[in-house]
Amino acid sequence: MDMKKYSVSEAAQILRIDRRTLQRWVSRKTIPEPTPGTVNGRLVRFWTEAEMALIQENKVAHYAGKGIDRRTGREAKRTH
Numbered sequence: 001m002d003m004k005k006y007s008v009s010e011a012a013q014i015l016r017i018d019r020r021t022l023q024r025w026v027s028r029k030t031i032p033e034p035t036p037g038t039v040n041g042r043l044v045r046f047w048t049e050a051e052m053a054l055i056q057e058n059k060v061a062h063y064a065g066k067g068i069d070r071r072t073g074r075e076a077k078r079t080h
Contacts, residue, residue: 005046008034014052015059022055030062031055 011034012019025031031054034045047055069075 003048003050005035005048006052007044007046011047011052011055015056017059017063021063025055025058031058 006014008019008022012022015022022031026033032047032051034047034051036043036045038044
């Protein structure tokens with residue numbers, strides 16, 4: 001059975017969060033690291049559908065969205 005695989009960029013787009021947020025969660029070990037693999041001789045990292053479900057659960061439980069814009073000190077613009 002071949003599961004769909006999602007790159008970091010695809011996962012961020014689907015989850016409607018920034019790539020840096022995903023990278024921060026990985027470094028904090030909040031979510032599983034993307035699995036490395038090679039495609040056409042290039043190293044790529046991806047999450048499976050099951051891992052995406054875990055990431056989505058983490059987002060719902062712990063992610064409040066954008067907070068204060070560090071440059072202006074005002075509430076950040078919402079993209080949702």
